[in-house]
Amino acid sequence: MSQWSDLPKELLEMISKGLDSRVDVLCFRAVCTSWRYSACLPSFDQEIPPLVLKLPRPIRADAVLMQTAVCRMELMSKYPNSSSSSLTKSWLVKVGESKYGKLQLLNPLTNYKIKYSPISLNLLDFKFVKLRKDLLLKWSRGFHVFGENKFVPFPISASCSNIDEFGMLAIYHEGKLGYWKYGDKEWTLLDNKNFQYDDIIVYKDQVYIIDRWGTVYWIDSSLKVIQYSPPLYGCGGKKNLVESCGDLYVVDRYLDGERRTWRDYEDVIDNSDNYVHVRKLMKQCRPKAVDFRVYKLDEEWGTWVDVKSLDDRIFVLGTECSLSISSREFNEGKGNCIYFMDGDDFVGRGLSAGSIHVFQLKDRSTEKLSLIPEFSDIFWPPNIVNSST
Missing domain, CATH: 1.20.1280 (Monooxygenase)
Structure with missing residues (x-):
């Protein structure tokens, strides 16, 4: 150094x-x-006003847009009161910006601020290796924007520093695909036939989406939705796209019940006592994951390959983004697994409150992170299952 x-x-x-x-x-x-x-x-010592986007119907929210980055946070000096300084410690965190221009650490899955630290957090003791840039969209009170499932800026080079040119593609109401540009009075629905889209990702500088049948599409500069892959026909109830080592993967999640649909949200929008219906819909039980299947797209042959093992890789399925990391880079963590949020537990809770689950491909088991502490070593703060975040 x-x-x-x-x-x-x-x-x-x-x-x-x-x-x-x-x-x-x-x-x-x-x-x-x-x-x-x-x-x-x-203006480092002055309060920074948040960038507020007035999103129109059907989402209809005053949303705060934040620049964030998913990072590997490496400890450059030894722990206090530790006899060993030879091992490099590192954790997966999301880095955001507080209103006073300082770093704040966020839970990489739930996006909630990490408040607890077992040691004095002097940033000069750490190095932050950026794994990917991200944008976080939330209500001003800190909650996830109701009705918005996943979004990416469009064009992907769009920056919130030039807000007049900022636009976004979003999956909302559990399956609709829309586009909104700053200043627009309404969302543009890009597909009026398919309301079953599940996930959206930027892969090789191109926006891709996947529906519940496992068909992958890409979106061109004119906002046309073009089929990219054959249907997967996986029987799972929810699909996520993940880029890992340059390849595109689909994680197919099998559920123990039916998901919400766009019709549930339409009922909220059309009802006069909107707030009551929003609360009712938010309290509606969510189905839980009972199994996972992973597939890799063979782009040369245009076929899906059933993946039996991720080797040392870890798939992290977060609220705003999904990513793949190497377990070897995070305190020799446990690889060949998927971290995800499940059921009703994640709203307003930290990693130790039953919100994060781990699926192990080796034995196809699923368990709460709080019950398998050896899998928590990749997250900050250390010994997180014994802490409050």
Whole structure:
């Protein structure tokens, strides 16, 4: 690290000015003391007003848009009162920006702020390795936007720093696919025949979506939905897209009951006592996962390959994004598994409250993270199942 910390101040200033988000600058400043003082944030000690998007019907919400990044957080110095400094510790976190321009750590699955830390969190003791950029959309009170399932900026180069050009593609109301550009008075429905879309992802600089039958589509610059793969015809009730080591995977989740449908949300929109119906719908029981199947797309042959093992990889199915990580890079964690949220437990709760579950492909078992603490080592804070987040 010494050779990096000795870089000329002029070069560090040039690098910091080329970063494309405030979160990137914050991570840059956290590398070491010399980097921190070379990259200044404007109005660093002043409150930063949130970027509020007034989303029209059918979502209809004043939503806060935040730039975030999923990172590997590495401890560069030994723990206090620890006899060993030879092992590098690292955790999976989502990094966001507080209203005063400082780093805040978020749960990478639920997006809730991590409040508890077993050691004094001096950012100069840590290095943040960005795994992917992300955008977080939430109500001003911190809750997930009701009715919005998953979104990506469109075009994918769109930046919330130039809000007049910002647009998004979103799956909402459990299956509808729509487009909204800043300033639009309503959403544009992109497919008026298929209301069964499950997930959306940016893969190889292109937006892909998948429906409940396992058919993958891509969206061109004119917002046309074009079929990309044959149907998977998987019998699961919910599908997620995950990029891993350059390949596209589908995680097919088998459920013990029926999911909500777009008709449930239409009833809320059309009803006069909207708030009562929203609360009723939010309290509606969600089916739980009983099994998973994983498939990889063979792009050359246009077929789906049944995957029996992920080897050392871990699939993390979060609220806003899904990703693949190597267990070897996170405290020698347990690989060949899927982390996900299940049922009704995740609303407003932390990792230790039964919200996070782990599916192991080796024996096809599913268990709450709180009951298998050896799988919690990839998350911050350490010993999370004995803590409150």
